[in-house]
Amino acid sequence: MNGFPHAHKGRGAASNPEGRFESIRHHAEDDGWQSLLLDEDAPRPRTEVTDERAKSVITRNDSPDIAFDQALNPYRGCEHGCIYCFARPSHSYLNLSPGLDFETKIRAKGNLAEVLRAELAKPGYVPKPINIGSNTDPYQPIEKQWRLTRAALEVLAECKHPCTIVTKNALVERDLDILAPMARDKLVQVFVSVNSLDNHLAAKLEPRASAPHRRIKAIRTLTDAGxxxxxxxxxxxxxxxxxxxxxxxxRAADAGARSAGYTTLRLPWELKALFREWLALHAPQRAEHVMSLVQQMNGGRDYDSDFRTRMHGQGVFADLLRKRFEVACRRHGFARARESRLDTSHFVPPRKPSPQGELF
Incomplete structure (x- = not known):
């Protein structure tokens, strides 16, 4: 049964509501009995990782507001626990909650490298940059043990296949031995997500991601490596x-970042209630004001899925954000994040497994 919402140290969500496809709903009520046995006294939610056998790993999209055609996500669910993550509702397809389940019950595609190799080897495959981390972070903490993102990069580097990476974890530095040679061949570009410099706010918004200053340092480390x-x-x-x-x-410009992009808060499906719950716990005095501005940017609703406006919002406040961003980008000489100069001309399909090995 779901308990009463409360903050969990190291977690973003305060509760574990059923997904939108569930037919049974649970609701906790305080009847006055055993009032000392509160949810706060329960053990902290632990991360559970399940090995998932993927049938395919490259997904494709034709959304006009997304800058890439192909994507790859080594994990379903994300231990970073960002309360604002638009991917949370996808956990409902697994009959799991977009709340605490999303950040504690992770699916890892253990056969990712094998399946990726097979997909790249298909006759007629046309190479286009693959984005790694479009849905969940490829360098979330469990990557230290599972190393699926690294396995994918090894395949892509071997095939001279270009990719982009989106992350908010400094663990990306671990793979510089792969990323630096790829960069020399114009095969990779990394995007580091930083939405605040306030460590206290970040610890509540995105509890298991690298601290903002650490992400800025990662930008410098990657830049220095080329x-x-x-x-x-x-x-x-x-x-x-x-x-x-x-x-x-x-700060990002000083660290060597060459391009910049931004998005505004998106609250699809169950995320609306989860974010309101977070505001009530962590920013109660400004919760009403925050949601009022969010609605102003979404045509009077908590979320508007219109492709033309969902990434940056609409209205007066959204226009102000856009102008502020453009002025700052001109000041620091940033290119647009959508502008990619990755090279697909060197792609070499991987060899299919052969009983004769590498003799021929």
């Missing part, structure tokens, strides 16, 4: 972290 890096100020949450936009862009 890897092109962009910064994503995402998502911008009005009246919560929007004040840091210019400061983030300045």
């Amino acid at each position: 890897v092109p890096v962009g910064v994503l100020v995402a998502p911008i949450i009005p009246a919560l972290n929007d004040k840091d936009m210019e400061a983030v862009l300045e």
Whole structure:
């Protein structure tokens, strides 16, 4: 049964509501009995990782507001626990909660490298940059043990296949031995997401991601190694972290970032209630103001899925954010994050497994 919502140290969600496809709903009521046995006294939610056998790993999209055609996500669910993550509702397809389940019950595609190799070897495959981390972070903490992102990079590097990476974890530095040679061949670009410089806010918004200053340092480390890096100020949450936009862009530029992009908060499906719950716990005095501005940016609703406006919002406040971003980008000489110069001309399909090995 779901308990009463409360903050869990190291976790973003405060509860574990059923997904939208569940037919049974549980609701906790305080009847006055055993009142000392509160949810706060229960053990902290532990991360559970399940090995998932994937049939395919490259997904494709034709959304006009997304800058890539192909994507790869080594994990379903994300231990970072960002309360604003638009991918949370996808856990409902697994009959799991978009709440705590999303950040504690992770699916790892253990056969990712094998399946990726087979897909790249298909006759007629046309190479286009593959984005790694479009849905969940490829460098979330469990990557230290599972190393699936690294396995995917090894396959892509072997095949001279270009990719982009989106992350908010400094663990990306671990793979510089792969990323630096790929960068020399114009095969990789990394985007580091930093939406605030406030460590206290980040610890509540994105509890298991690298601290903001550590992500800035990762930008410098990658840049010094010759890897092109962009910064994503995402998502911008009005009246919560929007004040840091210019400061983030300045720090990222000083660290060597070459391009920049931003998105505003998106609250699809179950995420609406989860985010409101988070506001009530962590920012109660400004919760009403935050949601008022969010609705102003979404045509009067908590979320508007229109492709034309969902990434940056609409209305007066959204226009102000856009102008602020453009001015800061001009000041620091940033290119647009959508501008990619990755090279697909060197792609070499991987060899299919052969009983004769590498003799021929």
